[in-house]
Amino acid sequence: MNLLVSTDWLAAEMGKSDLRIIDATIFLPAHARSARAEFEGAHIPGAVFFDIEEVSDTSSNLPTMLPPAEKFASRCQALGLGDGSRIVVYDNSPLKSSARLWWMLSLFGAHEVAILDGGLAKWQAESRPLESGKPIVRHRHFTVWADKALVRDQSQMSENLRTKAEQVVDARSSGRFTGAEPDPRPGVRPGHMPGSKNLPYSEAFNADGTWKSPAELKALFDGLGIDLAKPLVATCGSGITAPVLAFAAALLGNTKVAVYDGSWSEWGASAHNPVVVGA
Template structure:
């Protein structure tokens, strides 16, 4: 199974015993939409709903931080996701949140995880089958494991200011990166991590929500000043849209981009972290 699968491919594979489909849609408060409600109204047949806010470290003051490996495994088992599953993730969100769940599943040890190119919007536009209601699932075993080399914390990001061992690429809008646009969370300072580069996640996609070609993606990283053959960390507002950058890097044969999980929700809230505004 490829990292990125088409709607044609998924339609042909639906119903196979080892295939699992996840709706990873999430919204921010300003979107005025409810992801779970929309899922129960219509979703790809057989899909289960992955609640990014709930499958997180709910004791953290930061939004949807990674949960423990044990909590993640427990939630995946309850969703009927287990060892040996081929998993396809999709969303219907302007945040392209499927990439966050792809990253989480990969970090926690799932071996075959793909994203549906174009997501639910493309699926519906093509008139494909949908179903409603809550799915009935059978618990399966999900082995507890975590690859923490894929995640960075504030200390590592602060140390990197000195060592410059890793490139840092920011998936937020250019205005937020420059500090000319307000942050969605008004308590946060504006600007970006010193030395980081800007590559807004929405530039990775075509108008229909599909990922751009590999050549186009490579050109975007190059234009942003990022050499994907070198160690790279993605950051964004709260660790969701930076996963799009990590997924694009994986499509280009570089699967080891880490993500700063706290991202700007943590960095911009601290009174002690250095911040740069402007280009």
């Protein structure tokens, strides 16, 4: 199974016993929309809803931080996601949140995970079938595992300022990166980490929400002087859109891009962390 699958491919594979489909839509409060309610109103047949906000470290004061491995495995089992499943993730979110779940599943040990190109919007635009309501699923075993090589914390990012061992790419908008726009979170300074490069996650997509071609994605990284053959860490506002850049890199052959989970909501909130304002 490819990392990125088409609606044609999914339609042909639908109903196979090892295939699992997940809706990973998440909205910000400003969107004034309920991802779960919209899922129950209409979703791809056979899909289950993965609540990224609930399946997080709810003890943290930071948003949507990675949950303990045991919690993640438990939620996956309850959704019928098990060892050996082929998993296709989609979303209907302006945040392209299927990439966040792709990254989480990869980190927590799922081996075959793909993203549906174009998501629910493309599926609907092609007048493909939908269903509504809450799905009934059978529990399956999901092994507890976590590959911490795919995640970075604040201390590791601080150390990287000294060593410069890893390139850092920021998925936020250019206005938030430069500090021209205030951060939407109270108490979080505008700007970016010293030495980081800015690649807004939205630039990875065509106007219809499908992913840009590998050549176009490579040109985006090349334009910033990022070498995809070398270690790379992606960051953003709260860890939701950074995985878009990790997935783009994976499409180009680098499947080991790490994500700074706390991202700017953590870094910019600390008065001790250096912040650069400007391009």
